[in-house]
Amino acid sequence: MSEQRKLTSQSEDFSAWYLEAIQRAELMDYAPVRGCIVFRPEGYELWERIQAGLDARFKATGHRNAYFPMLIPESFMQKEKDHIEGFNPELPWVTEAGGEKLEERLALRPTSETIIGHMYSKWIQSYRDLPVLLNQWANVFRWEKRTLPFLRTSEFLWQEGHTAHADESEARAESMRMLDIYAEFAEREMAIPMVRGQKTPSERFAGAVDSYSIEGMMKDGKALQAGTSHYLGQNFARGFDIKFLDRDNQLKLVHTTSWGVSTRLIGALVMVHGDEKGVALPPRLAPTQVIMIPIGPPKLRERVMEKFDVVFAALRQANVRVRSDVSEATPGFKFNEWEMRGVPLRLELGPRDVESNHCVLVRRDTGEKITANLDTIAERVKTMLEDIQGNMYTRALAFRLAHSHRHVNTLAELHRHIAEKEAAGALAGWVLAGWCGDDACEAKIKEEVKFTSRNIPFDPPAKKSHCITCGAQAAFTLWLAKAY
């Protein structure tokens, strides 16, 4: 086997492994514009499946889709102070059109709170108009200094929900409900366990009162914010004058929320489940669930293919997403190729199988080879796909637990923890820490060890009593980790 065909090992260079894996699996390719990528069909279909799963959940909770323009007038961006301060450095601007300089330059949206706020102020008059529950599927732009395919690109695809409510408690309930939907989707469909929690003020969305996130652990021990949900209070209502006349005939400002997940989830999928063989996809999300490969020399091929087609049809019939690879490449090449692309299950059918009315199934998650009777193949495959789905989740959860640490109480101990892990060639992972609530204490952690607060988990595995930095009484317990 040529060395060139193998991927860089995850342990040797995780970042190089990731870049090779997503390109070899044809999920993406680099575009000619800095920081922009092309979503190739394999990658885009993953996004389509994520969209389908989430969209159904949004609809089921009363949301409807709409679409707002990509170009946002500069004056709109200015209306919420924190918002413009947060996003200004990363905005691309349109300054010229039709050969003439524009009177007011237009930003390519980094998110749509402002333009949606503007529209809400026109649409909302009375408490009877509330709540407004909208979502949009869109592309957004953020000119990041350092880009990484799927995780951080200049343009990305996402979904942004924007809701307006008559009172605070209803808006807060909405932001929590959507966070739960994200976590449920990630865990059930993507087989990625998530930690739900609240962002600290320094990590909060620009313009939010409270931000919440779901965080997942990647295989290099780093944390990835996989989804966010914000209670925006009346900040945008004030900026855009979104008022309604309440039952008591008082003019009031609405309370808004926003929440989103992006194509970053594709990166999470790869970084959570991928291994030395390449990408590995959970069956529920995999564009191809079963790859069928015929075995045998040409003189025996006809007999094999006869049965092969029957099995293929049976799986199709059972709604299994099955594909066959009848190319001229050798079986061994195909095995490696489809494992690299992440197909959860392989079905091999050769002359010996046809004789005995069996086939060989090979699991992507464990590598296990199973001989299966062809009479009941569809049922067997479906059961096995569910088993793989469950196993991938269980494994990802076990991995996170194994690399989550709660014995660290002081910054000195955190230094020691990181040094020890590094010396042992192990991952530093996540560290549970107490925090007094002071921004300076949080900033010091980042400064010293490059760990940032991920979130304040709703159900921490333990409560920490003292601030990791200053030693004062802890007001919060949070997860610290290196993050993407």
Next chain:
RNA sequence: CGGGGUAUAGCGCAGCUUGGCUAGCGCGCCUGCUUUGGGAGCAGGAGGCCGCAGGUUCGAAUCCUGCUACCCCGACCA
């Protein structure tokens, strides 16, 4: 934005120090035959404005100058 690096076939690279090239290697690609239960073998073949623009020279992938792009490492981020 600071520090470092790279730019030669679709991909990965060698050649540059010491100018002489009709630019080479591996993988991939095309054709044919033989192969087929873990990355097949043999034979033949296609494919290059050596990042761009200047300069030095009889002669530049190679030396000089200036651009541009990308990558890696640090400060900002779904």
